[in-house]
Amino acid sequence: MSLLNVKLPGLDLKNPIMPASGCFGFGREFSQFYDLSSLGAIMIKATTPLPRFGNPTPRVAETSAGMLNAIGLQNPGLEKVLTEELPWLNQFDVPIIANVAGSSEEDYIEVASQISKASNVHALELNISCPNVKTGGIAFGTIPEVAKQLTKKVKEVSSVPVYVKLSPNVTNIVDMALAVEDGGADGLTMINTLIGMRLDLKTGQPILANRSGGLSGPAIKPVAIRMIYEVSQHVNIPIIGMGGIQNAEDVIEYFYAGASAVAVGTANFVDPFICPKIIDELPSLIEKLGFDHISECEGRSWRKHERLTYHRG
Amino acid sequence: MIKQENCLVVDQLEIADSIYKLTLQGELVTEMNNPGQFVHIRVGDESGPLLRRPISISSIDRSKKQFTLVFRKEGIGTSKLKDKVPGMSVDVLGPLGNGFPVNETESGGTALLVGGGIGVPPLLELSKQLTANGVKVIHVLGFQSGNVVFGEEEFSKNGETYVVTVDGTFGYKGYVTDVINQYQIDFDSLYACGPTPMLKALETRFSNKKVFLSLEERMGCGIGACFACVCHTPEDETGYSYKKVCTDGPVFRIGEVVL
Numbered sequence: 001m002s003l004l005n006v007k008l009p010g011l012d013l014k015n016p017i018m019p020a021s022g023c024f025g026f027g028r029e030f031s032q033f034y035d036l037s038s039l040g041a042i043m044i045k046a047t048t049p050l051p052r053f054g055n056p057t058p059r060v061a062e063t064s065a066g067m068l069n070a071i072g073l074q075n076p077g078l079e080k081v082l083t084e085e086l087p088w089l090n091q092f093d094v095p096i097i098a099n100v101a102g103s104s105e106e107d108y109i110e111v112a113s114q115i116s117k118a119s120n121v122h123a124l125e126l127n128i129s130c131p132n133v134k135t136g137g138i139a140f141g142t143i144p145e146v147a148k149q150l151t152k153k154v155k156e157v158s159s160v161p162v163y164v165k166l167s168p169n170v171t172n173i174v175d176m177a178l179a180v181e182d183g184g185a186d187g188l189t190m191i192n193t194l195i196g197m198r199l200d201l202k203t204g205q206p207i208l209a210n211r212s213g214g215l216s217g218p219a220i221k222p223v224a225i226r227m228i229y230e231v232s233q234h235v236n237i238p239i240i241g242m243g244g245i246q247n248a249e250d251v252i253e254y255f256y257a258g259a260s261a262v263a264v265g266t267a268n269f270v271d272p273f274i275c276p277k278i279i280d281e282l283p284s285l286i287e288k289l290g291f292d293h294i295s296e297c298e299g300r301s302w303r304k305h306e307r308l309t310y311h312r313g
Numbered sequence: 314m315i316k317q318e319n320c321l322v323v324d325q326l327e328i329a330d331s332i333y334k335l336t337l338q339g340e341l342v343t344e345m346n347n348p349g350q351f352v353h354i355r356v357g358d359e360s361g362p363l364l365r366r367p368i369s370i371s372s373i374d375r376s377k378k379q380f381t382l383v384f385r386k387e388g389i390g391t392s393k394l395k396d397k398v399p400g401m402s403v404d405v406l407g408p409l410g411n412g413f414p415v416n417e418t419e420s421g422g423t424a425l426l427v428g429g430g431i432g433v434p435p436l437l438e439l440s441k442q443l444t445a446n447g448v449k450v451i452h453v454l455g456f457q458s459g460n461v462v463f464g465e466e467e468f469s470k471n472g473e474t475y476v477v478t479v480d481g482t483f484g485y486k487g488y489v490t491d492v493i494n495q496y497q498i499d500f501d502s503l504y505a506c507g508p509t510p511m512l513k514a515l516e517t518r519f520s521n522k523k524v525f526l527s528l529e530e531r532m533g534c535g536i537g538a539c540f541a542c543v544c545h546t547p548e549d550e551t552g553y554s555y556k557k558v559c560t561d562g563p564v565f566r567i568g569e570v571v572l
Contacts, residue, residue, distance in 0.1 A: 023539065024538060025539075029534070029536045030538065053545070053553050054543070057531065057543065058531045059531070059542075060532070060539070062362060067364060069541065071539070271317075272534070
């Protein structure tokens with residue numbers, strides 16, 4: 001019996017581990033390392049109506065326990081994703097969560113209505129939290145009412161459940177979560193990157209051509225854990241947690257905070273085998289902690305549970 | 314095929330000021346094809362650094378399943394790498410990218426190999442393979458200063474070698490292009506690796522020749538997934554068309570990408 005299967009709106013997952021959007025392309029590169037069908041789901045790279053080149057280079061800079069990126073939503077555009085990337089992914093037995101981005105409300109509506117009709121797209125991830133584009137992105141993700149209205153409009157046109165990806169770059173994350181829940185979101189994914197900057201020691205100038213970028217990696221895990229801990233106590237929709245996950249222990253910590261599934265991001269760049277490794281490690285860790293199923297870990301940081309029983313049986 | 318392997322450290326040697334030559338041994342050597350490919354090295358543990366470091370393969374010894382990397386100690390990653398001593402292991406992902414096309418120069422032809430600083434190392438294996446094919450090789454190696462010069466002896470074994478330093482403290486004074494001009498070096502094909510200004514100078518000077526340039530760019534994954542190391546293509550300089558340095562390169566034919 002599986003210890004890992006998880007059911008979420010639109011998603012019947014054999015395990016709760018999926019690569020995060022932007023860290024996995026459309027899967028092609030990783031398919032040379034392992035069978036993508038082993039994944040719980042795949043969050044594909046953000047798709048906009050038209051192709052985007054993204055920002056000038058340098059686009060990445062390393063930081064302590066993390067990295068800054070300012071890719072700028074480079075993607076081949078909706079048409080190519082529909083005609084090339086999604087059909088290619090169809091060879092794998094894995095649900096796709098399509099990350100939807102744009103510069104305007106119309107952009108989001110166009111991408112959402114079309115991409116949600118693809119047979120292997122089981123859910124959308126509404127990207128209102130990209131910090132690296134001048135228009136759109138995070139602009140929709142920092143004002144609760146704006147986020148709520150966009151969620152509502154995307155919900156109206158989407159053929160599949162809609163998860164909204166929240167930005168940590170807000171004063172009150174709970175207000176944002178409640179607003180999009182009110183707008184009809186079926187779930188939340190959190191967190192996107194934190195805005196940061198690194199300066200070059202010799203020139204005094206920012207290393208990234210975009211000047212600022214999004215911080216990801218282990219450095220942001222405590223920020224994500226705290227936010228999921230808060231938000232999960234206030235909303236009635238599931239949360240897919242992400243931010244610095246590197247191993248099975250991190251996954252359990254996210255579940256304890258209140259996540260129902262998790263996404264692995266930056267770690268894919270360091271170890272291309274990280275997702276299957278974590279999926280392999282999880283069952284024995286769950287048993288060691290005394291649980292019969294990973295869902296028993298959910299919200300343990302704040303739910304009233306009986307005491308943890310180590311080495312049960 | 315790309316492999317991930319903990320390779321054994323066979324040797325570690327400081328060959329110039331802060332320049333190290335690391336010899337590694339592993340099965341992935343059998344996957345190495347053309348010179349100019351690179352490996353992505355993880356030097357850190359949980360305490361960091363987080364990301365891998367892309368480093369060009371300098372030489373390959375198939376019979377011993379060994380390869381060498383020459384790198385400059387600069388930040389925390391390369392500082393940790395230089396501390397690896399024989400008997401230790403290094404996490405290597407590779408070989409990655411497309412290297413220099415050796416067969417583009419016919420036997421009996423002349424190839425000019427131009428390297429700048431830490432761009433010199435991948436030219437060594439190239440020089441070896443070209444020579445084995447019966448190609449005459451000429452090397453022009455540029456460095457900032459005499460204290461960071463390396464490789465002259467090894468390159469000289471294969472062919473004529475000019476060393477040039479910006480400050481004139483070793484060999485000729487000036488830039489690689491000065492030496493090429495001064496000695497009116499003639500060639501059938503040119504292979505180069507080094508800083509972008511050097512590559513641009515070569516591109517301008519030899520736009521009518523057969524030229525292959527190896528680019529350097531900050532990378533995330535090294536396998537084409539993160540889109541950190543993209544560059545524009547000349548036919549669509551401001552548009553969407555792009556090449557990835559890690560998987561389409563790092564070696565490009567002149568005019569294939571915008572420098």
